[in-house]
Amino acid sequence: MTADPILDPLNAAQRAAVTAPLAPALVLAGAGSGKTRVLTHRIAWLIGTHQVSPQSILAVTFTNKAAGEMRTRVERLLGIAPGVLWIGTFHGIAHRLLRRHWREAGLIESFQIIDAEDQQRLIKKLLKAEQLDETRWVPREIQWFINTNKDAGHRPQGLKSGNDPTRAQMIRLYGLYEAACARSGVVDFAELLLRSFELWRDQPAVLQHYRQRFRHVLVDEFQDTNSIQYAWLKLLVGSQSCPFVVGDDDQSVYGWRGARVENLQQFGRDFPAAQLFRLEQNYRSTGAILAAANGLIANNAGRLGKTLWTSGAQGEPIRLYAAFNERDEAEFVCQRIREHVTRGGVHRDIAVLYRSNAQSRVFEEIFLATRVPYRVYGGLRFFERAEIKDALAYLRLLVNRSDDASFERVVNLPTRGIGAKSLETVRAAARVTGSSLWEATQACLGEALGARASTAMRGFLELIERLTAEIHGLDLHEQVDRMLAATGLIEFHQRDKAERGEARAENLEELVSAARGFGAERSDTDLPPLEAFLAHVTLESGDGQADAWEDSVQMMTLHTAKGLEFPIVFLCGMEDGLFPHQRSIGTLEGLEEERRLCYVGMTRAMRQLYLTYAEQRRLHGIDNFSQPSRFIKETPEELIEEIRPRIQVSRPVAAGRFAEDGGVHGAVSYRRTGYPGRSSHAEPAAPGMRLGARVRHGKFGEGVILNLEGSGPQARVQVNFERQGTKWLVMQYANLEPL
Ligand code: ATP
Ligand code: MG
Numbered sequence: 001m002t003a004d005p006i007l008d009p010l011n012a013a014q015r016a017a018v019t020a021p022l023a024p025a026l027v028l029a030g031a032g033s034g035k036t037r038v039l040t041h042r043i044a045w046l047i048g049t050h051q052v053s054p055q056s057i058l059a060v061t062f063t064n065k066a067a068g069e070m071r072t073r074v075e076r077l078l079g080i081a082p083g084v085l086w087i088g089t090f091h092g093i094a095h096r097l098l099r100r101h102w103r104e105a106g107l108i109e110s111f112q113i114i115d116a117e118d119q120q121r122l123i124k125k126l127l128k129a130e131q132l133d134e135t136r137w138v139p140r141e142i143q144w145f146i147n148t149n150k151d152a153g154h155r156p157q158g159l160k161s162g163n164d165p166t167r168a169q170m171i172r173l174y175g176l177y178e179a180a181c182a183r184s185g186v187v188d189f190a191e192l193l194l195r196s197f198e199l200w201r202d203q204p205a206v207l208q209h210y211r212q213r214f215r216h217v218l219v220d221e222f223q224d225t226n227s228i229q230y231a232w233l234k235l236l237v238g239s240q241s242c243p244f245v246v247g248d249d250d251q252s253v254y255g256w257r258g259a260r261v262e263n264l265q266q267f268g269r270d271f272p273a274a275q276l277f278r279l280e281q282n283y284r285s286t287g288a289i290l291a292a293a294n295g296l297i298a299n300n301a302g303r304l305g306k307t308l309w310t311s312g313a314q315g316e317p318i319r320l321y322a323a324f325n326e327r328d329e330a331e332f333v334c335q336r337i338r339e340h341v342t343r344g345g346v347h348r349d350i351a352v353l354y355r356s357n358a359q360s361r362v363f364e365e366i367f368l369a370t371r372v373p374y375r376v377y378g379g380l381r382f383f384e385r386a387e388i389k390d391a392l393a394y395l396r397l398l399v400n401r402s403d404d405a406s407f408e409r410v411v412n413l414p415t416r417g418i419g420a421k422s423l424e425t426v427r428a429a430a431r432v433t434g435s436s437l438w439e440a441t442q443a444c445l446g447e448a449l450g451a452r453a454s455t456a457m458r459g460f461l462e463l464i465e466r467l468t469a470e471i472h473g474l475d476l477h478e479q480v481d482r483m484l485a486a487t488g489l490i491e492f493h494q495r496d497k498a499e500r501g502e503a504r505a506e507n508l509e510e511l512v513s514a515a516r517g518f519g520a521e522r523s524d525t526d527l528p529p530l531e532a533f534l535a536h537v538t539l540e541s542g543d544g545q546a547d548a549w550e551d552s553v554q555m556m557t558l559h560t561a562k563g564l565e566f567p568i569v570f571l572c573g574m575e576d577g578l579f580p581h582q583r584s585i586g587t588l589e590g591l592e593e594e595r596r597l598c599y600v601g602m603t604r605a606m607r608q609l610y611l612t613y614a615e616q617r618r619l620h621g622i623d624n625f626s627q628p629s630r631f632i633k634e635t636p637e638e639l640i641e642e643i644r645p646r647i648q649v650s651r652p653v654a655a656g657r658f659a660e661d662g663g664v665h666g667a668v669s670y671r672r673t674g675y676p677g678r679s680s681h682a683e684p685a686a687p688g689m690r691l692g693a694r695v696r697h698g699k700f701g702e703g704v705i706l707n708l709e710g711s712g713p714q715a716r717v718q719v720n721f722e723r724q725g726t727k728w729l730v731m732q733y734a735n736l737e738p739l
Pocket of ligand 1: 035037283565
């Protein structure tokens with residue numbers, strides 16, 4: 001028998017699934033059992049063994065990163081590049097469709113995608129125009145109303161108010177929001193899905209084309225599809241294609257965003273002939289990790305029920321660390337990471353997972369101070385930073401003048417003397433004529449706008465027109481560079497002498513690098529480079545910085561970690577109220593979703609799993625004293641080894657509070673002494689030098705002590721200087737003066 005690269009690396013159950021007849025199929029299996037592997041090998045098998053044309057395959061994954069990996073795997077299995085294979089996320093594929101069929105979809109050719117923040121700005125603007133009070137009509141709630149309705153496939157015309165005036169108002173705002181989006185030529189995330197669903201529903205010729213083409217539709221993480229995604233799939237699949245979906249009901253974690261785990265059962269009803277495959281062997285985790293995860297998830301009722309076992313070793317116990325506060329927690333994690341690296345390990349083997357994005361900050365601070373390289377996936381990502389969004393707004397305006405949100409963002413940035421009153425005049429004119437702000441400004445020049453405002457506005461319009469002409473035909477990174485130079489954005493931030501200004505200027509320069517690194521091949525569409533780049537950053541932000549070439553600790557929320565695996569995992573912030581999250585504790589449904597999220601987190605670990613919690617935590621500026629997460633208690637005790645430092649509390653020291661921006665929120669900071677392998681922070685290294693003390697440095701000015709390490713001449717001190725930011729200094733040379 002000759003070696004078969006596609007089937008040999010599979011166990012019998014996996015092989016049965018991969019080689020299933022060309023008919024609907026559902027693979028229902030637990031974490032790490034090879035679902036994603038099966039999906040990938042199925043694609044390779046269809047092409048390589050069944051001579052299916054790559055053209056006729058559509059694969060949907062959960063992240064762009066996963067899509068990239070799947071493509072590479074298929075290429076490796078087949079030894080050739082399956083060129084035209086469509087692999088992407090629901091949003092990515094919907095985007096691709098709308099770009100191809102913008103006319104049929106009722107969009108403008110240069111439509112731009114807006115993210116959640118832009119969406120909220122737009123809603124706020126609407127409320128203002130309608131003179132509605134934001135405290136009564138909370139933008140976030142309206143946003144939620146709009147998005148959940150889109151996810152459920154509802155347009156405002158189809159919604160009933162049921163004589164509820166509040167609801168009637170929400171529906172009206174939804175309608176106004178739609179109109180505003182259409183005017184600006186922008187499309188939000190939920191719209192991408194709904195619009196492409198409607199495209200197929202209302203344009204039989206288009207649907208027919210794709211039904212003919214995509215004979216094989218494969219979906220990973222099927223348990224997290226929402227109503228509109230499932231409806232979209234069903235439309236496409238029709239009665240002739242072969243949907244092949246894989247999922248795990250225990251890993252459904254997007255119920256709060258409209259995902260319907262019921263789709264797993266619905267699939268069985270919609271495709272009664274579908275074959276069901278189960279995979280039971282876990283290849284990812286040690287016996288201990290798997291037993292812990294199984295023990296935890298057993299607390300959920302109403303599961304579809306699966307068994308999961310491993311032939312691997314029991315491995316090390318789950319380690320539990322009780323930290324005093326969030327800094328202590330981060331220091332512990334940092335210490336363990338450094339030990340791992342000292343022993344020859346690499347940073348990228350380690351994931352720090354948390355429930356809320358805000359938790360990353362303290363880790364980042366400590367990693368920065370101790371030079372541990374790290375990457376934050378999701379959360380405040382590069383492309384979401386304000387200065388980057390400003391720059392992107394300029395770029396958007398260059399390709400689409402009707403993009404009102406971008407217009408508003410940069411019309412007076414850097415300041416060019418365009419006041420709120422002039423802007424209001426323009427907005428009013430735009431409302432009356434139903435035109436874009438750009439057009440309205442042109443009409444107002446010299447008329448509704450006074451002489452000075454007209455000059456300023458004209459300057460802005462001319463800048464955009466001139467830039468558009470100038471960058472034509474340049475390489476993408478040159479276009480970005482030219483825009484930064486012409487708009488003066490970099491100098492604008494450089495003039496801000498605080499460290500923040502410097503960092504922002506650096507980020508803008510980084511944008512040029514990002515543009516240089518953006519290969520046209522990373523784009524799904526035939527768009528011109530600048531537009532492809534803009535679509536890419538909105539749709540795929542976060543993936544960009546996650547490039548694997550750099551060895552760094554991987555930090556992300558539990559939601560983002562779905563589908564991934566790491567040799568060592570730290571599950572941090574295991575406290576009731578944080579995880580399970582406060583707003584989910586109240587309902588059984590909510591709590592079970594949190595428990596599944598914890599199951600997802602635990603099953604990311606291959607060799608070692610750490611659980612950590614803080615007895616006291618400052619989050620969003622408030623100190624919380626919380627109980628360890630109930631999920632710790634639900635994990636079989638015999639699998640857990642507690643890391644017990646000698647409890648010997650040094651006196652609590654009040655640390656000063658710093659500006660939000662400075663990064664460090666002062667907290668009452670307790671120190672525990674005697675933790676093995678860690679220097680003690682308890683005893684003052686010099687008179688007056690204790691945590692939280694104010695000191696003055698000859699060059700850096702005044703600051704507050706954040707950290708002390710070591711003793712004697714080697715003692716190091718970390719100070720947060722008001723002007724210069726946080727620095728580590730050697731006590732001996734620092735000549736700090738206590739204040
Ligand atoms: P999740 O539910 O977390 O998405 P999954 O079911 O998709 O997990 P995979 O990611 O496909 O699981 O596989 C988990 C790990 O086990 C991967 O490292 C994969 O390469 C490995 N694996 C899967 N099947 C086998 C096999 N038959 N032999 C060896 N390793 C395997
Ligand atoms: Mg998977």
